[in-house]
Amino acid sequence: xxxxxxxxxxxxxxxxxxxxxxxxxxxxxxxxxxxxxxxxxxxxxxxxxxxxxxxxxxxxxxxxxxxxxxxxxxxxxxxxxxxxxxxxxxxxxxxxxxxxxxxxxxxxxxxxxxxxxxxxxxxxxxxxxxxxxxxxxxxxxxxxxxxxxxxxxxxxxxxxxxxxxxxxxxxxxxxxxxxxxxxxxxxxxxxxxxxxxxxxxxxxxxxxxxxxxxxxxxxxxxxxxxxxxxxxxxxxxxxxxxxxxxxxxxxxxxxxxxxxxxxxxxxxxxxxxxxxxxxxxxxxxxxxxxxxxxxxxxxxxxxxxxxxxxxxxxxxxxxxxxxxxxxxxxxxxxxxxxxxxxxxxxxxxxxxxxxxxxxxxxxxxxxxxxxxxxxxxxxxxxxxxxxxxxxxxxxxxxxxxxxxxxxxx
Amino acid sequence: xxxxxxxxxxxxxxxxxxxxxxxxxxxxxxxxxxxxxxxxxxxxxxxxxxxxxxxxxxxxxxxxxxxxxxxxxxxxxxxxxxxxxxxxxxxxxxxxxxxxxxxxxxxxxxxxxxxxxxxxxxxxxxxxxxxxxxxxxxxxxxxxxxxxxxxxxxxxxxxxxxxxxxxxxxxxxxxxxxxxxxxxxxxxxxxxxxxxxxxxxxxxxxxxxxxxxxxxxxxxxxxxxxxxxxxxxxxxxxxxx
Numbered sequence: 178x179x180x181x182x183x184x185x186x187x188x189x190x191x192x193x194x195x196x197x198x199x200x201x202x203x204x205x206x207x208x209x210x211x212x213x214x215x216x217x218x219x220x221x222x223x224x225x226x227x228x229x230x231x232x233x234x235x236x237x238x239x240x241x242x243x244x245x246x247x248x249x250x251x252x253x254x255x256x257x258x259x260x261x262x263x264x265x266x267x268x269x270x271x272x273x274x275x276x277x278x279x280x281x282x283x284x285x286x287x288x289x290x291x292x293x294x295x296x297x298x299x300x301x302x303x304x305x306x307x308x309x310x311x312x313x314x315x316x317x318x319x320x321x322x323x324x325x326x327x328x329x330x331x332x333x334x335x336x337x338x339x340x341x342x343x344x345x346x347x348x349x350x351x352x353x354x355x356x357x358x359x360x361x362x363x364x365x366x367x368x369x370x371x372x373x374x375x376x377x378x379x380x381x382x383x384x385x386x387x388x389x390x391x392x393x394x395x396x397x398x399x400x401x402x403x404x405x406x407x408x409x410x411x412x413x414x415x416x417x418x419x420x421x422x423x424x425x426x427x428x429x430x431x432x433x434x435x436x437x438x439x440x441x442x443x444x445x446x447x448x449x450x451x452x453x454x455x456x457x458x459x460x461x462x463x464x465x466x467x468x469x470x471x472x473x474x475x476x477x478x479x480x481x482x483x484x485x486x487x488x489x490x491x492x493x494x495x496x497x498x499x500x501x502x503x504x505x506x507x508x509x510x511x512x513x514x515x516x517x518x519x520x521x522x523x524x525x526x527x528x529x530x531x532x533x534x535x536x537x538x539x540x541x542x543x544x545x546x547x548x549x550x551x552x553x554x555x556x557x558x559x560x561x562x563x564x565x566x567x568x569x570x571x572x573x574x575x576x577x578x579x580x581x582x583x584x585x586x
Numbered sequence: 587x588x589x590x591x592x593x594x595x596x597x598x599x600x601x602x603x604x605x606x607x608x609x610x611x612x613x614x615x616x617x618x619x620x621x622x623x624x625x626x627x628x629x630x631x632x633x634x635x636x637x638x639x640x641x642x643x644x645x646x647x648x649x650x651x652x653x654x655x656x657x658x659x660x661x662x663x664x665x666x667x668x669x670x671x672x673x674x675x676x677x678x679x680x681x682x683x684x685x686x687x688x689x690x691x692x693x694x695x696x697x698x699x700x701x702x703x704x705x706x707x708x709x710x711x712x713x714x715x716x717x718x719x720x721x722x723x724x725x726x727x728x729x730x731x732x733x734x735x736x737x738x739x740x741x742x743x744x745x746x747x748x749x750x751x752x753x754x755x756x757x758x759x760x761x762x763x764x765x766x767x768x769x770x771x772x773x774x775x776x777x778x779x780x781x782x783x784x785x786x787x788x789x790x791x792x793x794x795x796x797x798x799x800x801x802x803x804x805x806x807x808x809x810x811x812x813x814x815x816x817x818x819x820x821x822x823x824x825x826x827x
Contacts, residue, residue, distance in 0.1 A: 178698050189686035486682035489643055490696040490744065491671020493664045580644035583678055583756075584634060 179496060182487075183503040186480075193476060197469045197563070198512040204465035205516020205559040208458045210523035212551045214543055215454045219447050221544035223415070226443075228320050229379040230436040231409035232418045235274070235425060237266035238432040267291075267404035274429065275408060283412045283421060288315030289405035291396045296362040297343075297389060299351040306347055307388050308361060310396025310405075319411045326375045328355070333374040334392050341371035345378040346386030361389070363400055371395075462558065466566040469508065473501065473570035484574050485582035498575035505567025506560065513559030517552050588619040589655075590751050590784060591640065596649035598635055598807075609635045610807045613649070617786065619751070622778045624795045625788045627804035633788045634756050636804065640786060641674050641754045642666045654751060671699050675745030675753045675783075679760035681737040683729045689716060689740045690725040696747040715743040718780075719773055735766035742773060746783070753777075755787040759794075767791060 187194045268274065271289055278287045291310040296303050313334050316322040323331040326342065334340045341361070343353060353359055355373050362368040371391065379385055393405065412421055415436065422435035437444065477484070484497055492500075528542040598610040610632045617623065617640075625633050638644040639651060642658045650659050654673060658666065670676075683692050693712035697703050703711065716725050719739040729737060738758065745753055755774070759767035771794045778785050787794070795801060803811040 178701075181698065182695075185686040482680070482682055483684050486676075486678075486684070487695075488667060489641070489670060489676045489682075490747075491667050491699045493667035495664060496667075496699075578644075580635075580638040583638070583643070583682075 179499045179503050182492075183500045183507060186476075186500075187504055187507055190476060193472050194508060197472050197508045198515060200465040200468040201509055201512025201559045201563050202515035202519050204458075204462045204562065205513045205555040206519030206523055207461050208558065209517065209520025209551055209555045210527065211454045211458050212554070213520070213524050213545045213548065214527060215451055216546035216548055216551065217544035219451075220546050222443065222447060225380050226436055226440050227415055228325065229381055229384045230439060231319060232412045232415050232436055233410040233422045233425065234434045235268060235408040235410070235429065236432045236434060237268045237406040239430060240426060240432045265400065265402045265406075267402050267406050268408060268431065269404065271405050271408060278408070278410060278425075283414070283417065284410055285413055286315065286318035286411040288312055288319050288409050289393065290407045290409060291393055291400060291402055291405045292407055293396065293400045293402075294364050295399075297347065297351065297359055298362065299353045299357060299359045302351050304347065304350055305387075306344075308363075308396055308399065309388060309390050310393040310399075311390055312393050319409050325377055325379050327378070328375050330375065334390065336374060337372060339369060339371045339395065340374040340391070342375045342377050342390040343373055344385040344388040345376055346382060347389055348373070348376050350386070361391075361399060365401070367399055367401065369395075369399055462562050466562045469505070469563050469566040470569060473505065473567050474573065477501065477570045477574045480574075481577055481582050484577045485579035488577070488579040489583070494575040494577075497577070498571045501567050501571030501574050502564060505564045505571070508567075509560035509563030512563060513556040516559050517556055520552065520555060589616060590619050590653070591615075591617040592652040593639075594650050594652075596639060596646045596651060598632070598639060598644070599647045608807055610639070610646075613807075613809055615802065615809065615812065617752070617784060619784055620778070620782045621784050621786075621800055622775070622798055623784075623786050623800040623802065624798040625786060625802045625804065626790070626795060631804040632807040633804050637754050637756050637786065637788050640752070641676055642670055643676075671696060672748060673751045675747070675750040677738070677741050677745045677753065677755040677758045679757035681729075681734070681741040681761075683732075683737050683740050683744075685729050688726050688728055689721060689732065689736075692729070692740055693743045693747050696744060700748050712743070712747065715746055716740070718777070719743050720769075735762055735769065738762060738766070738770060739773070742770065742777075746777065746781070749781070750783065752784045752786065755785065755789075757788055757790070759789070759791055767794075771797065 268289075275287050275289060278284050289312065293308050293310075295306060295308045297306050311322075311334075313322060313332060317331055323329050326333070330336075334342065341359065343351070343359075348354065351359065353373055355375060357373045359371055359373060360368055361371055377385065377388070377390060391399070397403065397405070410421075410425075412418060418435035419437050422433040422438075425431075426433040487497065488494065524545045524547065528545050530542050593613050593615045596610060596613040597608065600607045600609055613636065625636060627633050635644070639646055642651070642653065642661075646659055650657050652658070653669065656669075658669060661669070683689075684695070687695065690709070690712050693715055694708045697708040697711065713722070713725060716722060716739075719742060721736060721739055721743070724732060724736060729740075732740065738761070742758075745755075753774075758774075759770050762770065771791070774785055774787070775797065777783060787798075789795065800812070800814060802809060
C-alpha cells in the first residue's frame with residue numbers, strides 16, 4: 178500500500194520528482210567524478226613512482242654493525258682505534274641474498290644494481306648525474322623498463338659494448354641524441370666513453386633530469402666496485418612495502434628503503450587533497466539533500482488536505498510517515514542510478530580532455546580510476562541522503578492533525 | 587435497537603495563543619444502528635467539532651466516547667486510524683478526492699488500507715458503489731476530469747467503501763448547487779435504506795433536515811434539543827424568531 182501511494186504521488190508530481198532526481202543525480206555524479214579523478218591521480222602517481230622507484234631497495238649502508246665475533250669469543254672489551262678508510266660500499270653476499278629473496282613468497286622480482294655519482298660530458302656541456310648500472314632483463318621484470326624507452330628495445334644495452342641510455346632531461350641538456358658518444362666521469366676520476374642507444378622517460382622530471390643507465394658490469398668497472406650496492410625488489414602488494422622493508426632490514430642489518438616512506442611527503446599531499454575533495458563532495462551532497470528536503474516539504478505542505486483525508490479513511494500517521502520515506506527512497510534510487518550514469522559520462526569526458534601535467538609529459542585526459550566501489554558508494558550515499566532528506570518532511574506529514582486541516586477547509 | 591455510539595459528558599476545549607476556548611461542553615448523546623440523523627445549529631455552535639469527535643478524528647478534552655462499545659478517548663493514533671478505516675465513513679464539504687488516483691482507485695484506497703478484500707473483490711465493490719451513485723461511466727476518470735457534484739459522489743462512494751457502521755457528513759452539499767444537493771441527499775437516504783447504515787449529517791439545508799429521523803440542535807457548544815424530526819422542528823420553530 179505504501180509503495181502504491183508513494184509511487185502514484187511521485188508519478189503525479191512529475192516536475193518536482195524530476196527536480197529531486199536530478200539533484201541527487203548531480204550529487205552522485207559529481208561524487209563519482211571527483212572520487213574517480215582523485216583515485217586516478219593517486220594511482221597514476223603511484224604507478225609513476227613505482228615505475229622509477231623500486232618497491233623495496235636494499236642499500237649497502239649498514240644500520241646495525243656486523244656482530245663482532247671477537248668480543249664474545251675472546252672477551253675483548255676495548256677497541257683502541259676505529260680507523261676510517263676510503264672503501265667502496267657494496268652489499269656483501271649479494272648473490273646469496275638475491276637467492277634468498279627469490280624464494281620468498283611476497284617477492285615478484287629481484288635485481289641488483291650499482292649506482293654511483295658521476296659527470297657526463299658531451300661536447301662542451303657537462304652535468305652531474307646518477308649512473309645506474311642495471312641488468313636489463315631483471316629491470317624489465319622489476320618495472321617494465323623498456324616501456325619507458327623511446328625505441329622500446331629491451332636489450333639495447335647489450336647490443337654494443339659501452340652502451341648508455343640517457344634520461345630524457347639529460348639528453349635535452351646535453352643536446353645529445355641516439356648514436357652520439359658521451360663521456361662518463363666518476364667522482365674518483367675514472368672515465369670511459371659510451372654510445373647513446375636510447376632515451377629514457379619516466380614522466381618524473383627530477384628522475385629523468387639526473388639519471389643515465391649502463392650495464393651493471395660496466396658501472397662496477399667504472400666505479401671499481403666488486404659487487405652491487407643496491408638490490409631492488411618488486412613485491413606482490415606494493416602497499417606492504419614498509420613492513421617488508423623493515424623485515425629485510427632486521428634480517429640483514431642493512432638500510433632498506435621503501436617507496437612509501439621515500440615519497441611520504443607527496444603521499445601526505447595526496448591524502449590532504451583527498452580530504453579536500455571529500456569536503457567538496459560532502460557540500461554538494463548537503464546542498465542536494467536540502468534541495469530534496471525543500472521540495473518534499475513543499476509537497477507535504479501542499480498535500481495537507483490529502484494527508485488529512487487519508488488519515489480520515491484510516492491511514493495511520495505511521496503509515497503516512499512511511500509513505501514519504503518511501504518516496505525519498507524511490508527518488509534516491511532513481512537519482513542515484515542516473516547519477517551513476519552521469520558519473521560514468523563525466524569520467525569518460527575527463528579521460529578525453531587533453532591536458533598537460535608537466536612540461537615534459539603530455540597525456541590525453543585526466544587519469545581516471547574506474548572503480549566499482551566508487552560507484553557503489555555514490556549510489557548508496559545518494560539513497561541515504563534522499564532518505565535523510567525526506568525524514569523531516571515525512572515527520573511533518575505524520576504530525577498533521579486531520580481535524581485541524583479539515584476544519585479550516 | 588443496537589447502540590453504536592455513546593457520548594458521556596464530552597467536552598472539547600481549544601487552546602489558541604494561550605487562551606482556552608470551550609467549543610463543546612457536557613454533551614451526552616447516544617446513536618443507534620440505522621439512524622438517519624441531522625445535526626443543526628448556527629455557525630460556531632460546535633457542530634463540526636462534534637462530528638470530528640464522533641468520527642474519532644479528534645480526541646475530547648473531557649468525557650468518554652464509545653464507538654461500538656469501545657472507549658476511543660484514550661486509543662493510540664494507530665488504533666484510531668484502524669477504527670476509522672473499518673467503522674466510519676466521512677463526507678466533507680470539500681470532496682478531498684486524491685488527484686493522483688482515478689475515481690475508482692479513490693474508492694478502492696480505503697479497502698486497500700483495510701486489506702481484507704482481494705483485488706478483484708475491491709474492484710467489484712468500488713464499481714458497484716460508483717454505479718449506485720450514477721458514475722459507472724466515469725470510473726476511470728481522474729478527479730481533474732470530473733465536476734464538483736461528481737467528485738462529491740465519488741467521495742460518498744469512498745466513505746461507504748468498507749461498509750462502515752457510521753457515515754458522518756459535514757455540510758456535504760455546501761459546495762453544490764441545489765440540483766446536486768438534492769441528488770446527494772437522495773443517495774444518502776437510498777443508501778441508508780438499502781444498506782442500513784447510520785448517517786449523521788451536519789447541514790444547513792432545511793429541506794434535507796425535514797427528511798431526517800432525528801435532529802440534534804447545538805447552540806454554544808451544548809445540545810439544546812434532540813428529538814424526532816417533526817417534534818424538533820416545531821420546537822425550533824417555537825424558540826427561534
